[in-house]
Amino acid sequence: MTEARLASKIWINGLCRVVAAAGGFATVLRSGDPVSGAILLVLSERGANQRILERVLSLDGGGQWAQIWPQASETVNEILPYIERRARYDPDIWVIELDIADGERLVAQYSGLG
Numbered sequence: 616m617t618e619a620r621l622a623s624k625i626w627i628n629g630l631c632r633v634v635a636a637a638g639g640f641a642t643v644l645r646s647g648d649p650v651s652g653a654i655l656l657v658l659s660e661r662g663a664n665q666r667i668l669e670r671v672l673s674l675d676g677g678g679q680w681a682q683i684w685p686q687a688s689e690t691v692n693e694i695l696p697y698i699e700r701r702a703r704y705d706p707d708i709w710v711i712e713l714d715i716a717d718g719e720r721l722v723a724q725y726s727g728l729g
Contacts, residue, residue, distance in 0.1 A: 624649040627711055633725050639715025645698070648707035655701065655710045656680070657694070658718035665694055668722065680722055 621629075631641035644657065656668040667684035684697055698710055715721060 622650045623647065623652045623654060623709055627654065627709060630711065630713075630722070630725055634713050634715050634721065637715060637721060639713060639718075639721075641711065641713050641715075643709070644712050645702060645708065645710035647705075647709035652707040652709045653705060655683075655698065655708060656718075656722060657698075657710060657712040658722075659712070659714050660716050660718070662714060667694070667697070668719065670726070678726070680719065680726065682719075 620626075627643065631643075634641040647653070654670060657665060658668060659665045665685075666682050668680045669683045670678045671681045673679045684694065702708055702710075713722070
């Protein structure tokens with residue numbers, strides 16, 4: 616039996632409101648499929664320390680947020696080309712930028728994973 620999930624657009628709107636209420640900044644960089652589009656979160660703290668999280672399936676069938684960028688060979692200047700490559704392969708993908716301290720913790724709590 617599959618677990619019901621919120622539509623991507625609704626989940627993202629809620630996340631943006633939670634980030635704003637916590638004193639951070641959230642913006643949609645790329646809109647994807649409103650119902651089932653995958654979501655990339657570009658996290659930073661005061662514009663620095665950029666990294667990308669993506670929700671991935673765990674072995675128990677649930678989900679968890681995993682840092683997928685940067686990898687050892689990548690630099691901050693490569694973030695936009697990375698996002699463009701992903702969008703070419705998955706035109707339904709959402710890209711959301713969050714600028715807030717301890718973004719991973721906030722995302723995990725909002726997702727019910729933390």
